Amino acid sequence: MMENLAETKLRVRYQETDQMGVVYHANYLVWFEVGRTEMMRERGFSYKDLEARGLLLPVVDIHCKYEYPARYDDPVIVRTKIGEFNRSKIIFSYEVIHQETGRRLAKGESIHLWVNQEMKRVNLKHSFPELYMQLSRLTAKGGE
Numbered sequence: 001m002m003e004n005l006a007e008t009k010l011r012v013r014y015q016e017t018d019q020m021g022v023v024y025h026a027n028y029l030v031w032f033e034v035g036r037t038e039m040m041r042e043r044g045f046s047y048k049d050l051e052a053r054g055l056l057l058p059v060v061d062i063h064c065k066y067e068y069p070a071r072y073d074d075p076v077i078v079r080t081k082i083g084e085f086n087r088s089k090i091i092f093s094y095e096v097i098h099q100e101t102g103r104r105l106a107k108g109e110s111i112h113l114w115v116n117q118e119m120k121r122v123n124l125k126h127s128f129p130e131l132y133m134q135l136s137r138l139t140a141k142g143g144e
Contacts (some may be wrong), residue, residue, distance in 0.1 A: 003138075004081050004082055004138045004139050005079060005080070005081045006035065006038060006039035006042055006043075006079070006080045006081070007077050007078070007079050007080075008031075008034055008035045008038045008039075008077065008078045008080065009075065009076070009077055009099065010031060010034065010075075010076050010077075010078060011073060011074070011075050011076070012070050012071060012072050012073055012074045012075075012076065013072075014072050016072075017071065017072045021071055021072060022069035022070065022071055023069065023070040023071070025064070025066065028064050028066070028096060028106050028108065029062060029064060029108075031076070031078050031094075031096060032062070032064070032078065032080070032092070032094045032108060032110060034078060035078035035079070035080035035092075035094055036080055036092050036094075036110070038080070039080045039081075039082075039092075043134070043138065044134070045131060045134065050131075053128070054116050054117050055114060055115075055116065055122060055124075055127075055128060055131075056114075056115050056116065056117065056119070057090065057112040057113070057114065057115075058112060058113060058115060058119070059110050059111070059112055060089075060111050060112065060113055061110070061111040062108065062109070062110040062111070063108055063109060064094075064106055064107070064108035065106060065107050065108065066105070066106050067103075067104055067105055067106055067107070068098075068103055068104070068105045068106075069105070070096070070098065070105050070106075074098060074099075074100075075098070075099035075100060076096055076097065076098060076099055076105065077096070077097045077099050078094060078095075078096055078097075079094065079095040079096075079097060080092055080093070080094050081093055081139075082135065082138050082139045083109060083139075084139070085135050085139060086124075087114070087123045087124045087125040087126070087132065088113065088114060088121060088122075088123065088124070089111060089112060089113050089114065090111075090112050090114070090135070091109060091110070091111050091112075092109065092110050092112070093107070093108070093109045094106075094107060094108045094109070094110075095107045114127075
């Protein structure tokens with residue numbers, strides 16, 4: 001069984017900070033995307049491959065709760081896992097952790113729909129059964 005947790009290490013770049021010297025809030029959403037795409041790639045189904053097969057995953061809802069600031073040059077880890085998935089959507093959850101202190105800096109979640117290139121909903125279980133089975137192995141919350 002594949003593990004339902006991926007860790008992506010990043011270092012805060014100067015351009016990601018604001019005038020106060022802390023990471024600008026929207027950059028956490030970018031880090032979520034980095035964590036999500038790396039998790040998918042590590043599990044054998046990159047976004048590039050999914051799109052080549054006509055499957056897209058648009059974000060339909062996303063949120064982030066900020067707990068402590070990250071600052072320039074801080075080493076951070078983005079922990080990503082699949083919180084839930086089914087034949088019509090997938091939910092990823094995230095934690096941004098300061099690598100040296102272990103302190104959680106932020107947490108969040110993004111909801112994505114399975115759609116085709118015309119942005120019409122796709123039933124993953126019927127249209128891409130092998131992908132559905134791979135994802136089923138990652139989380140016990142997968143299903144109908």
